[in-house]
Amino acid sequence: MMRAYLVAVALFALALSLTSASDPSPLQDFCVALEEKDYSKSAVFVNGKFCKDPEQVKAEDFFFEGLNIPGNTENMQGSNVTAVNVEKIAGLNTLGISLARIDFAPYGQNPPHTHPRGTEILVVVEGCLHVGFVTSNLENRLFTKVLNKGDVFVFPVGLIHFQLNVGKTNAIAIAALSSQNAGVITIADAVFGADPPINPDVLTKAFQLDKNVVEHLQKLFGY
Incomplete structure (x- = not known):
């Protein structure tokens, strides 16, 4: 009797796993996001965006220019983030990746924040940055490092992290994220x-x- 019960449970678990399984990646080359004004009843909704008809897709849907232009750092934090996500490149939809340029004035910072949907890997292009992240409760362990030009650091998904320019000159970093739209929650802004x-x-x-x-x-x- 017990054996039959265990077999039934195993079969139920297998059936459940099969019905809840999903593809780890899209079963098509791309799903270029449509602008809201271009939605139609025939459009396919994938990962928060409607897909453009593949026949209408152009090279410009995968293109962004201007990442060489410094961001305006004349603000309270002395930093500027130029995000290149699915809102800037429609062709990123479903591809699970995005990019950002971060500019720092001398002693400027990218204040403590989290990305709820993406891990971040950052490379210093110019300058010297003090960076770090804090693990989750109850440990709250701080990992920090001083990065120089060419150095790389990883911030795990969802953890609070920061970057501080510790030099007397401007600094630049490029960050890649494991989401087309990783989101950002700046702690002080969200709380206060x-x-x-x-x-x-x-x-x-x-x-x-x-x-x-x-x-x-x-x-x-x-x-």
Whole structure:
């Protein structure tokens, strides 16, 4: 009786695994994302985007220019991220990869943030960067490294990480991400700049700060 029960459970688990299985990659060469204005009833929806008719696809759908142009770093953080994701290159849709150029003013930083959908690999093109990431609770272990021109560092998916220009000159880095749209959550912006604002009592207790400090930060980062 027990043997028959175990066989039945095994068969059920096998059937479940087969019905929930999915292809690890698209079963077509590409699925160029359509702009919203070009949607039609016949368009196929794949990975958050509608696919353009393959007969209408052009080389420009896989092209981006201007990554050689420095980003504007005249801001509070002294940095600028030029993202090259599926919103910039429609042909990236379903391909699971994107790119970014990060410019740093002297002592500028790309503040602590996470990418919920992608691992990041970063190479320093110019300058010297102090970089790091923190592991998840409860360990919260910090891994840091000072990178020079040509050095490479990896930030695992979803973990809080940062880059700081520790030099007196501008710095440039190129980052590749394992998602067509990795997303970004900048910690300070999300916590203190939420719209509508998070109740200050929540942040006062969470960060063990005076309520006046919390309200000042909300004004600083808020809309």
